[in-house]
Amino acid sequence: MPVTGQRxxxxxxxxxxxxxxxxxxxxxVTVGDLxxxxxxxxxxxxxxxxxxxxxxxxxxxxxENKLVISPGMLSGTTGSMTGRLSVxxxxxxxxxxxxxxxxxxxxxxxARLGYAAVVLEGKPEGDDLYKILINKDxxxxxxxxxxxxxxxxxxxxxxxxxxxxxVAYMTIGSAxxxxxxxxxxxxxxxxxxxxxxxxxxxxxxxxxAKRVKAIIIxxxxxxxxxxxxPEKYRDANRKFVEGLRKHPVTGEGLPxxxxxxxxxxxxxxxxxxxxxxxxxxxxxxxxxxxxxxxxLEIERGGTATHGCHRGCVIQCSGVYNDKDGHxxxxxxxxxxxxxxxGHCGIDDLDTVAHLDFLDDNIGVDTIEIGVTIGIAMDAxxxxxxxxxxxxxxxxxxxxxxxxxxxxxxxxxITGKVFGVERVPVVKDQALSAYDPRAIQGIGVxxxxxxxxxxxxxxxAIATNILKVGGDVDPLKxxxxxxxxxxxxxxxxAIDSTGMCLFIAFAIMDQPETFQALLDMLGSFHGITMTGDxxxxxxKKVLSAERDFNTRAGFTKHHDRLPRFFYNEPIxxxxxxxxxxxxxxDEVFNW
Amino acid sequence: xxxxxxxxxxxxxxxxxxxxxxFPAGTTVADVADRLKLPRTELGIMLINSRHxxxxxxxxEGDTLALFPLLGxx
Numbered sequence: 001m002p003v004t005g006q007r008x009x010x011x012x013x014x015x016x017x018x019x020x021x022x023x024x025x026x027x028x029v030t031v032g033d034l035x036x037x038x039x040x041x042x043x044x045x046x047x048x049x050x051x052x053x054x055x056x057x058x059x060x061x062x063x064e065n066k067l068v069i070s071p072g073m074l075s076g077t078t079g080s081m082t083g084r085l086s087v088x089x090x091x092x093x094x095x096x097x098x099x100x101x102x103x104x105x106x107x108x109x110x111a112r113l114g115y116a117a118v119v120l121e122g123k124p125e126g127d128d129l130y131k132i133l134i135n136k137d138x139x140x141x142x143x144x145x146x147x148x149x150x151x152x153x154x155x156x157x158x159x160x161x162x163x164x165x166x167v168a169y170m171t172i173g174s175a176x177x178x179x180x181x182x183x184x185x186x187x188x189x190x191x192x193x194x195x196x197x198x199x200x201x202x203x204x205x206x207x208x209a210k211r212v213k214a215i216i217i218x219x220x221x222x223x224x225x226x227x228x229x230p231e232k233y234r235d236a237n238r239k240f241v242e243g244l245r246k247h248p249v250t251g252e253g254l255p256x257x258x259x260x261x262x263x264x265x266x267x268x269x270x271x272x273x274x275x276x277x278x279x280x281x282x283x284x285x286x287x288x289x290x291x292x293x294x295x296l297e298i299e300r301g302g303t304a305t306h307g308c309h310r311g312c313v314i315q316c317s318g319v320y321n322d323k324d325g326h327x328x329x330x331x332x333x334x335x336x337x338x339x340x341x342g343h344c345g346i347d348d349l350d351t352v353a354h355l356d357f358l359d360d361n362i363g364v365d366t367i368e369i370g371v372t373i374g375i376a377m378d379a380x381x382x383x384x385x386x387x388x389x390x391x392x393x394x395x396x397x398x399x400x401x402x403x404x405x406x407x408x409x410x411x412x413i414t415g416k417v418f419g420v421e422r423v424p425v426v427k428d429q430a431l432s433a434y435d436p437r438a439i440q441g442i443g444v445x446x447x448x449x450x451x452x453x454x455x456x457x458x459x460a461i462a463t464n465i466l467k468v469g470g471d472v473d474p475l476k477x478x479x480x481x482x483x484x485x486x487x488x489x490x491x492x493a494i495d496s497t498g499m500c501l502f503i504a505f506a507i508m509d510q511p512e513t514f515q516a517l518l519d520m521l522g523s524f525h526g527i528t529m530t531g532d533x534x535x536x537x538x539k540k541v542l543s544a545e546r547d548f549n550t551r552a553g554f555t556k557h558h559d560r561l562p563r564f565f566y567n568e569p570i571x572x573x574x575x576x577x578x579x580x581x582x583x584x585d586e587v588f589n590w
Numbered sequence: 591x592x593x594x595x596x597x598x599x600x601x602x603x604x605x606x607x608x609x610x611x612x613f614p615a616g617t618t619v620a621d622v623a624d625r626l627k628l629p630r631t632e633l634g635i636m637l638i639n640s641r642h643x644x645x646x647x648x649x650x651e652g653d654t655l656a657l658f659p660l661l662g663x664x
Contacts, residue, residue: 248632249662257599259663264598268656270640281640290663291599316663334663459664465642466662467635473642505662572640 011223013041013076013116017139019132021210022063022122027130027141034116039525041073043099044496044541045117046088050097051544056551060092060202061179061209063123069110069170069215070118072498076111076225078234079520080241082498083107083309085187090552091201093181093368093410094427094452097548099495100203103308104187104196105168106215107498110134112222120210129177130211133163135218147213149174151361151398152186152194155214163216165192170215173363176204178400180408182368183208186360189308189317195330196308199365200454201429202410228526236519240503241313243513247506249468254316254502255305259334260290262433262461267342269465270572271438271474273431274342275384276374277424280438280570284347288337293349294318301325314502320353329357332366335455338433339370344377345384351391358394364408369394371411371430379418422564427452427554436561436577437570439464439474443577444484448559448587450545456501458487462508469508477578485587489538492545496537497521539590546588556585591615593622593649596656601628613649620645622655634660 016037020028036052037045046068058064067089074082085107091098110118113134124130129148133140147155151173159169169188176183183204186194198204227233244250253261266272267285274282286292294304302319308330318331332340332352340346340355359366373390376382382389396404406417411430415423424431429452436443441460449457460483464474472479494501499517507514514531522529565577596608605626613622619636623645635658636643649655 248634248660253599253659253661254663257661261599261661262663265635265658265661268596268598268637268640268658269635269642291602455664461664462662465635466660467642468660468662471642475641501664502662 011112011114011225013071013111013114013225015114016117016119017115018119018121019139019141020122021120021124021130021212027124029139029141031139037116040496041075041116042070042084042086042496042498043088043101043492044537045070046086046099047097047541047545049117049119050088050090051548054090056548058090060090060095060206065090065206067120067203067206067210068117070116071107071111073496074520074524075107075498077227077524078224079237080311080313081244081500081503083311084495084498084500085110085198086495087185087198087203089203089206091452092179092205093202094429095552096427096452096554097450097545098201098203099451100198100200101495102187102196102198103500104189105309106170106187106217108309108311109168109217109219111225112219113217120207120212123209124211128211129213131214131216132212133216133218136221144213149177152363153361156188156192156194159214159216160192163218166220167216167218169194170217171363172204172207172213173361174398174400175363175408176208177213178405178408179205179208180364180397180405181205181413182364182372182408182410184363184365186363189330190310193330195360197360197365199367201451204363227524229523232523233520236516236523240513240516240520243510243516244313244503244506247510247513249505250314250502254314257290257294258304258316258318258331260293260332260337262334263289263337264291265465266434269438269474271435271465272338272342273433273435275345276343276378276422277435277570280435280572282342285342287347288341288349288352290334293331296349297321297331304331306331312500314500316502323350328353329360332356335432336366336370339367340373340390343370343374344390346387346390348387351387354391355394358391358398362394362398364397367432368410368430369397369407371424372407372414375411375414375420375423376407376418378422379420381418423562425453426561427558429453434461435570436565437575438573440477440577440579441472441474441480441483443561443565444480444579444584444587445488447561447584448484449488450542450549456491458484458491459504460484460487462505468505475573475575477583480579481583481586485590488542488587489535491538492541493534493538496541542588559584591617591649591651594654595622596654598656598658599661600659601657617649618645619643619647619649619655622649623657628657632659634658
């Protein structure tokens with residue numbers, strides 16, 4: 001029986017929909033005003049709401065947890081790069097608060113429908129599986145058991161038959177339905193491919209626990225969100241786009257090669273973890289590099305330049321075809337290529353691309369699963385470098401076998417089950433493609449982030465390795481605490497705007513581009529925004545997240561790296577992680 | 591003095607990926623960049639033996655020099 005929410009139209013992002021999946025008599029939709037959450041979006045919305053409304057000791061897969069879906073503050077406007085969607089909850093993987101964001105079309109479409117947040121609450125009794133249709137007429141929650149255990153690609157294909165191609169889809173694959181701790185939520189790109197994932201922290205398992213398989217978002221009949229000061233907004237956006245086009249990273253490197261350009265950089269710098277963090281370089285790196293990948297994509301009739309959402313001017317993605325020229329997957333990201341590549345001793349891009357497709361299809365985090373496969377290799381389940389074996393293990397996750405369920409629950413669980421000592425996680429979330437012994441700054445972020453190990457939470461690689469936005473020596477401890485602190489604050493703010501984090505490369509180096517961003521935020525709301533306002537927003541978000549984690553039982557002793565990073569030096573620099581505990585404890589003292 | 595020079599991303603276009611090159615003693619990173627016609631403004635990451643260096647760094651026998659334009663990702 002469909003349940004219809006309040007009928008409302010408008011282009012203002014001025015309402016919050018709450019869907020009680022566990023209501024007596026079936027799911028119940030309530031649409032209300034913004035109240036205390038007025039002016040928030042993205043990570044600010046998800047984190048402040050989770051911190052205020054979710055019991056910190058709740059079971060993440062229980063009725064007390066909430067899944068908050070929120071477009072960024074500027075999503076749904078004519079502004080470029082504003083297509084990030086935040087999903088927040090208590091994480092079943094880490095037990096901390098979680099915000100995981102993705103590109104794709106969903107944020108723009110949801111924002112134009114006027115929703116600052118859609119909140120999935122409660123948990124239904126029984127086995128029924130639901131889909132949620134959001135359009136100009138309201139919200140319908142519909143039972144659809146024909147979708148059971150479908151994976152993302154066939155699932156979206158089936159839904160397209162019903163709802164067409166002019167909508168955005170958010171879906172979970174079989175992993176989310178099975179509530180595996182590495183499960184993601186997929187968002188479709190402009191070509192309706194389920195390739196843009198809220199990957200980290202098991203947000204897909206929370207959606208699965210609420211028995212929601214798909215959210216179909218249709219903005220037909222809706223308009224762009226209007227700025228308070230349209231001319232000023234248009235002018236600021238123009239300057240912002242000029243700045244992105246002018247900067248070598250956002251204007252040349254990312255469009256031409258994508259994020260995987262970093263394989264050679266990190267390998268040359270000795271910060272590329274190989275064979276489950278036993279080495280800092282990988283002999284097969286050139287076969288995995290962004291240069292090799294881009295040439296292969298073009299040679300096979302794919303593309304090395306593609307945007308994940310309309311309005312993106314950076315176009316860091318691409319299309320990866322198989323050797324017969326058929327679509328295999330989107331251009332795998334650097335961290336994906338590393339996790340399934342050098343981390344596993346695999347130097348074959350076709351294998352990595354196949355694994356990327358499987359991860360997207362099943363609906364799991366590519367970083368968590370790649371790291372987990374490497375741990376399974378370290379445990380001797382398969383050998384390092386075993387390409388077919390790696391594919392077979394990921395297919396176990398798809399089948400839902402007991403082994404697959406262990407692997408699909410991530411690195412920490414797999415390490416425990418198989419007695420592996422070297423398990424690269426913080427707060428049970430896997431580290432990614434940057435070794436903290438060779439790059440001390442990223443170690444500070446891994447250790448202290450509110451999210452568990454997460455390179456994006458404070459991307460010290462920019463300043464330590466890439467020399468964008470300053471220059472801090474990656475092999476020394478000096479300056480790293482302040483660097484990570486400032487980056488974590490800035491990132492929490494950017495994650496709230498709906499802006500892609502890659503704008504940071506340009507705004508860190510070009511003051512006029514940062515000013516253009518401030519002017520976009522200000523003119524949209526008819527106020528003046530300063531750098532201090534952005535910092536205040538970032539601190540507000542981080543403080544709420546830290547407070548939630550404290551109430552959930554996390555202390556400073558959780559803000560540490562696994563001991564092997566302190567005890568085992570890594571080649572070629574033969575260094576350990578040298579930041580002192582007391583220094584790490586200063587990151588959030590501002 | 592023999593040095594291994596590695597080029598990456600757009601620097602490879604019309605040049606090479608890796609070459610073993612003889613330089614006179616006292617050659618700096620800037621000298622190598624000039625010889626390869628790499629505009630200084632485009633130089634991003636410069637590494638000798640996996641460590642970041644500046645343009646005025648003098649090369650030594652057996653060094654591996656890696657040159658990248660400004661790059662980002664993540």
